[in-house]
Structures are given as structure tokens and as C-alpha cells.
Amino acid sequence: VRRDPRLRFRFASLQSAFAVGTLSRHGLPADYLGSILLLEDGVLFAKSDAVLRIARHLRWPWPILSAFVVVPRTLRDVVYDWVARNRYRWFGKSESCMLPSANDAARFLS
Secondary structure (H helix, E strand, O other): OOOOOOOOOOEEOOOOHHHHHHHHHOOOOOOOOOOOEEEEOOEEEEHHHHHHHHHOOOOOOHHHHHHHHHOOHHHHHHHHHHHHHHHHHHHOOOOOOOOOOOOOHHHEEO
8 A cells, every 4th residue: 555656556355245256257266365466457467467567556666576577477476475475484474454544445445
């Protein structure tokens, strides 16, 4: 949220009604929790594809990451999975989820 000052992105929990319907339309099981997903122009992107597409729309320096799109997806997804497995060890784990401010609440789909 804080890295998206142009308010380009909206967010949904993978357990939300919006996400479950989207997963179904794209052939994924309703209980899918495999990775970050991005729905862009009706196309669903997962793992490194989603991260790189998101990065290009954030403020500097994150758009630099979009250059990694030239790396084969298989290799990018191996790195994505490695980061996902280790993220709590490296960055810590919060005891609670972020609560959006009143201004940001409309960006969260249920």
C-alpha cells in the first residue's frame, strides 16, 4: 500500500469471495494459497510473473526488478519459492495483520 502512491492496486485475501470467484474463473481451486497473484487486464499472473508486473508500477527503485523478466520463468520461480520459504526468517513475522487506514480501506476487496 505505501509503495503504491498512484493507487494502482487493489487487494484481496485469497480466501475472500472476490478471490475465490477469480480463482474459479481461471481454473484454480478455491483453496489455492500457492503464491501471490495479480489480476491484470483479465489475465491472472502468479509467483515471479506477478511480482515483476507489480514492481514495474511501484516507485523507485522497485521498477528495476522488472528487468528480470528476461530470465526464464522456471528459474525466476525457483528464486521466488526460495524467498517465500525464507521471508519470515529474514524479515520477521508480525503477530497481527496491517489494518488499513480509512483512506486505504476502499482498496481492499472482500
